[in-house]
Amino acid sequence: MKPLVLTHYTATSCLGAGLAPTLEALRATRSGLAPCRFLDVELDTWVGSVAGLEDVALPPASRGFDCRNNRLAFLGLGQDGFDAAVRDAARRLGADRIGVFIGTSTSGILETELAYRNRDPVTGALPERFNYVGTHNTFSVGAFVREALGLAGPASVVSTACSSGAKAFGMAARMIELGLIDAAIVGGVDSLCLTTLYGFHSLQLTASRPCRPFAADRDGISIGEAAAFALLERPSPRDGVHSIALLGVGESNDGFHLSTPHPEGLGARLAMRAALKAASLAPEAIDYVNLHGTGTLSNDLAESIAVEAVLGSHTRSSSTKGATGHTLGAAGALEAVICALALREQFIPGGSSTGVADRSLPVDYVGRATNAPIAHVLSNSFGFGGTNCSLALGRLA
């Protein structure tokens, strides 16, 4: 594919709102995880929650979209001048020439979960104020982002569990390449809810301490929440010499199991190889891999086998989920933005502040953030249903 420039990008997670606190935490290998105090949840686990969502107010015209997920989206859009940059692009290109492609897994389902607690005792009806289309429906965050930014181009929400935020980049890239649109807002937004907290707990996949990806004593994930966005455009002479670009997207399936990765990472290998092919990059050109690295025994083992098969065992790699938690449908977008920061600032984010690397896993796992010249990176995102997506990003020469 032809490279597409991330002309603007931003991320909001438990590390903070916007790029500055995100970068500071990544530089310091600091985690934003804390013991779970979400609502009345009584689970022995840690989460990466975004502070202040209770106080976020949506614009009056968008009140029908009010829910934790869209508040998180709105908070995220307001950071780093992202919303203003999109409005500039809309004036330049036309609002109908900019697409919106957002990944989410659970959208505003929290509203429904809470509405079920408040059913009419006689009829069982949900409370009158429950707004399905603005909150629960998977497209809600796409409709909200499109409306909040005043855009009128094609839009879709991609919901493929934990690869959603990465696959949004693929949708946008294909549409820009075919000339249907000139630019796209891509991103991922996912927020804490009871379904994922109790669901991952039911699978015995939540860690009781902060998650420790690729550590010898890893025992599961920490669930996080995030909103991350990028404005994708074709390269132009206005771009700086070190612009960050999406170079390739690779997608595949395991065709193996709904909630367990293929033990040898066969699908993951296909996704990474497809991303390299789309980017016209040789495996040795990759300087860093932002691993899916959830911290479960099975994911990290399978992914390490896949990375070794595609790149060998000497490519430096880390999972930033120890810092942000697993932000599920937002993870692919959040980690693409983290890769953009790594390329911009020329450093490798650290993979852990607590764990001891599992030396039996055949990857060069970077524990603490370190400066390094990096030109090309891969970002892996895999999910339930056996879905895999790998993004290749790099600096334009």
Next chain:
Amino acid sequence: MTALTAYLTGIGVVGPGLADWPGTEAILAGRRSYLYAEPMLPPPDTLAPTERRRAGRVVRLALAVGLEATRRAGRDPADLPVVFASSGGDGDNCDAICQTLASPNRALSPTRFHNSVHNAPAGYWSIAAGARVATTTVCCYDASFAAGLLEALVQSASTGVETALIAYDLDYPPPLRAARATATPFGVAFLLHPARADGAIARLSARVAPGLPDRLAHAELSSLADTNPAARSLPLLEAIARRRTDAVKLPYLEPAILEVEVTPCG
């Protein structure tokens, strides 16, 4: 906007009183009268017994139409990239999870949880087919069929590979039904070949444009087309069934529509 073109090489349909594509085609073309019947959602014979037991109505619906389209066209599902499109996904499962989470004991069943992802039908499909080619799952509320068709046409044009679309939506159980009225299950599958292929049924050429969506001519099915996002494909299926050159305006993101030109082949 630039038009996207593909050749329709296979169709599958399941809906109320609509058992398959040949039956639906005869009804929409006016050759057969319509008679309401509950949609048949057989457990997919391609799934292993464990997965078959875990597969809810949404998985049965999606796989039924997908398998009809691939079997009629003689394609191996393992080779096909697929775009899945649904507004509501698995409402039965969502209701069960929300009931549990609102009860004193919030422990979820692991199967309920892994079935809760919007891409669960895509997961079952690829497991059944042993497919490692990419699938995706999109949602665009009431415009989910048009958004899915657009994405499948984009993928087919972009990769040069025959790509499937599987669009499906089901009714929600109460109490969600009161907040989101969706008519009985309806699913449709298309195989879309980027170049003229043997056995092509029609050439489809689609573009996003301003406009108002067309109404379905078939009176008895028009309420289905209004109340099930996947059944918003019915005006397009009607044009295909009538085997005439036609242009159909499908609901998309207002004030835009997806205009699809249909040219019969052969």
